[in-house]
Amino acid sequence: MQNSPALLSVRRGANDSGVHEDFMVGSDQLDIDGELADGTREPLFRQGNWIFST
Secondary structure (H helix, E strand, O other): OOOOOHHHHHOEEEEEEHHHHHHOOOOOOOOOEEEEEOOOOEEEEOOHHHHHHH
């Protein structure tokens, strides 16, 4: 499978499943917000770190 086009998405952080898709995210330059039903935004990810605790 060396140099196979099938490997390209894996190298970008994706995998393939009949049930779901996963994507790995992360960068010290990445911010992610969720948008609520009323249009307000809730920060989820700042500078490569999740900002909520479980």
